Amino acid sequence: MRHSNxxxxxxxxxxxxxxxxxNLAKALLIHGRIRTTEVKAKELRGVVEPLIxxxxxxxxxxxxxxxxxxxxVKRLFDEIGPxxxxxxxxxxxxxxxxxxRKGDNAPMxxxxxxxxxxxxxxxxxx
Numbered sequence: 673m674r675h676s677n678x679x680x681x682x683x684x685x686x687x688x689x690x691x692x693x694x695n696l697a698k699a700l701l702i703h704g705r706i707r708t709t710e711v712k713a714k715e716l717r718g719v720v721e722p723l724i725x726x727x728x729x730x731x732x733x734x735x736x737x738x739x740x741x742x743x744x745v746k747r748l749f750d751e752i753g754p755x756x757x758x759x760x761x762x763x764x765x766x767x768x769x770x771x772x773r774k775g776d777n778a779p780m781x782x783x784x785x786x787x788x789x790x791x792x793x794x795x796x797x798x
Contacts, residue, residue, distance in 0.1 A: 682712065697720050698741065700785070701720070705783070706784075709778045710766070710778075710781040716783055720764055724763045727752060728757065732745055735748060755787040763787075764786065767782045
């Protein structure tokens, strides 16, 4: 029975799944936008959004547990967290792509941080 077991298995062991999601979270926080499968993107929201909430609460120790990189934790708390001050949630956006992955026809998506995506066009116009 799957009582209280949320989330997709992603055809991986629990340790591999945890490592995958932590690595995707690091990539998203570094680049602001990544391209991955739709299912992985939806699962990644459950890792990244609590990290940004930690940045708003200023709880570095718990964020380091996931990111394991002092420079990235510093960037999360100094740059990314203040962008979302006053925002109650919805820090990420998942956009489905029209073309599936070529090798296995997996549905693809782009996951991005909402504030950085909104700021980029304004900088391009200036």
